[in-house]
Amino acid sequence: xxxxxxxxxxxxxxxxxxxxxxxxxxxxxxxxxxxxxxxxxxxxxxxxxxxxxxxxxxxxxxxxxxxxxxxxxxxxxxxxxxxxxxxxxxxxxxxxxxxxxxxxxxxxxxxxxxxxxxxxxxxxxx
Amino acid sequence: xxxxxxxxxxxxxxxxxxxxxxxxxxxxxxxxxxxxxxxxxxxxxxxxxxxxxxxxxxxxxxxxxxxxxxxxxxxxxxxxxxxxxxxxxxxxxxxxxxxxxxxxxxxxxxxxxxxxxxxxxxxxxxxxxxxxxxxxxxxxxxxxxxxxxxxxxxxxxxxxxxxxxxxxxxxxxxxxxxxxxxxxxxxxxxxxxxxxxxxxxxxxxxxxxxxxxxxxxxxxxxxxxxxxxxxxxxxxxxxxxxxxxxxxxxxxxxxxxxxxxxxxxxxxxxxxxxxxxxxxxxxxxxxxxxxxxxxxxxxxxxxxxxxxxxxxxxxxxxxxxxxxxxxxxxxxxxxxxxxxxxxxxxxxxxxxxxxxxxxxxxxxxxxxxxxxxxxxxxxxxxxxxxxxxxxxx
Ligand SMILES: [Zn+2]
Numbered sequence: 001x002x003x004x005x006x007x008x009x010x011x012x013x014x015x016x017x018x019x020x021x022x023x024x025x026x027x028x029x030x031x032x033x034x035x036x037x038x039x040x041x042x043x044x045x046x047x048x049x050x051x052x053x054x055x056x057x058x059x060x061x062x063x064x065x066x067x068x069x070x071x072x073x074x075x076x077x078x079x080x081x082x083x084x085x086x087x088x089x090x091x092x093x094x095x096x097x098x099x100x101x102x103x104x105x106x107x108x109x110x111x112x113x114x115x116x117x118x119x120x121x122x123x124x125x126x
Numbered sequence: 127x128x129x130x131x132x133x134x135x136x137x138x139x140x141x142x143x144x145x146x147x148x149x150x151x152x153x154x155x156x157x158x159x160x161x162x163x164x165x166x167x168x169x170x171x172x173x174x175x176x177x178x179x180x181x182x183x184x185x186x187x188x189x190x191x192x193x194x195x196x197x198x199x200x201x202x203x204x205x206x207x208x209x210x211x212x213x214x215x216x217x218x219x220x221x222x223x224x225x226x227x228x229x230x231x232x233x234x235x236x237x238x239x240x241x242x243x244x245x246x247x248x249x250x251x252x253x254x255x256x257x258x259x260x261x262x263x264x265x266x267x268x269x270x271x272x273x274x275x276x277x278x279x280x281x282x283x284x285x286x287x288x289x290x291x292x293x294x295x296x297x298x299x300x301x302x303x304x305x306x307x308x309x310x311x312x313x314x315x316x317x318x319x320x321x322x323x324x325x326x327x328x329x330x331x332x333x334x335x336x337x338x339x340x341x342x343x344x345x346x347x348x349x350x351x352x353x354x355x356x357x358x359x360x361x362x363x364x365x366x367x368x369x370x371x372x373x374x375x376x377x378x379x380x381x382x383x384x385x386x387x388x389x390x391x392x393x394x395x396x397x398x399x400x401x402x403x404x405x406x407x408x409x410x411x412x413x414x415x416x417x418x419x420x421x422x423x424x425x426x427x428x429x430x431x432x433x434x435x436x437x438x439x440x441x442x443x444x445x446x447x448x449x450x451x452x453x454x455x456x457x458x459x460x461x462x463x464x465x466x467x468x469x470x471x472x473x474x475x476x477x478x479x480x481x482x483x484x485x486x487x488x489x490x491x492x493x494x495x496x497x498x499x500x501x502x503x504x505x506x507x508x509x510x511x512x513x514x515x516x517x518x519x
Binding site: 001004006012014017021041043045049067068069070071072073074075077078079080087088089090091092112113114115116 | 263268275327332374378379
């Protein structure tokens with residue numbers, strides 16, 4: 001048996017996605033709005049589904065409707081629809097009761113682009 | 127440009143399982159290659175090029191594996207190419223190799239698929255790596271696992287097509303039951319629906335028994351220009367059509383997150399090339415990463431207009447109109463990623479020649495068989511239609 005341990009510390013530049021990644025760290029759903037058809041993708045698509053390459057960054061309200069959710073070994077995940085977005089989003093659901101159908105984006109708080117939806121609180125609701 | 131016809135002159139698979147015998151991926155690859163070469167009636171010196179499918183350097187800790195295997199096989203001097211397309215890597219290698227023959231760049235080529243997905247790293251490490259086979263920045267780093275993404279896509283499909291938990295159980299039991307007749311299968315099991323319901327929840331609705339295992343193993347085929355095929359291999363199957371297509375990487379950017387659009391397009395392309403229709407496919411090895419994935423694939427490939435109805439009336443059983451995953455599929459036979467697509471093509475070729483495992487070999491051979499592989503949640507689809515030779519057994 002050959003045993004080998006490798007630890008790898010990556011430093012990846014997000015490039016054009018930098019505004020999206022920066023948004024996640026402070027809990028902003030920063031989406032891409034197409035200059036041609038106004039479709040709004042989140043996570044952002046560099047090229048719109050209409051084929052247009054030009055877009056602008058826009059902050060969505062951050063609230064989302066949960067369409068499907070899966071629960072298991074690694075936690076809860078969902079396919080959700082962010083208010084104001086044209087596309088849907090897959091993400092982690094953090095402490096959202098099974099009976100809840102809506103949530104709000106959580107700040108990732110570190111240098112990882114971790115997309116998370118958490119429970120709406122009275123303070124941030126609406 | 128004249129397009130040359132391509133024949134599968136040799137095909138072989140090692141057992142798929144978790145190796146505990148001290149052998150490594152180089153041994154399995156060599157074993158599959160030598161078996162396929164022997165069946166082809168060709169010599170090492172006849173091989174012009176080597177195509178190697180391996181999903182990730184992380185699994186075997188070997189960059190540039192195609193060059194390493196060329197040396198291991200005693201093929202130094204041949205052209206060597208590594209092909210990668212996530213879970214579709216094996217089928218991508220088959221296509222790349224066949225296209226080289228069609229274009230006249232090679233006469234005989236070896237295609238090897240190999241990965242040590244079971245024994246080289248812990249299951250948790252492999253699952254983390256698989257998370258990066260979707261969009262690593264928007265999905266992988268969020269901790270979204272392969273099973274969770276597949277489960278979400280399946281839920282969208284099930285809602286649209288009225289698929290039930292009982293349908294998932296039928297697929298699971300059928301594939302593993304087929305695997306009981308395959309001596310090289312990883313999970314030959316006869317479970318009950320209750321066993322499935324009692325297995326641990328991985329990502330609802332998927333439980334452990336709905337999932338394909340991580341396996342070690344290799345598969346190989348030798349492809350030849352049909353007019354250069356050894357005379358004694360006149361009964362070998364030919365490649366009739368190939369198709370590849372991609373879908374949006376983000377599940378949420380797809381118009382229908384439950385439908386495998388890339389697979390539909392790849393199948394249309396393969397059928398157009400073969401001059402065949404989905405209704406003419408009599409055998410299929412499908413990419414059943416999860417039980418529901420098989421049902422999503424059946425729908426996208428056009429093999430049924432009512433998947434649940436046809437599943438339950440036995441259309442996809444071993445004696446059905448289109449027997450699916452006689453090998454056991456990924457769920458029963460196992461899934462050493464790079465070997466999967468090559469193994470599916472090898473299985474179809476052996477079936478169409480009448481040389482598969484005797485208790486799985488159909489009495490009547492159809493004209494066409496289908497090998498279907500994809501990477502991501504069907505982000506990259508690659509399908510191959512094989513055609514029986516007129517002189518097949
Ligand atoms: Zn647009």
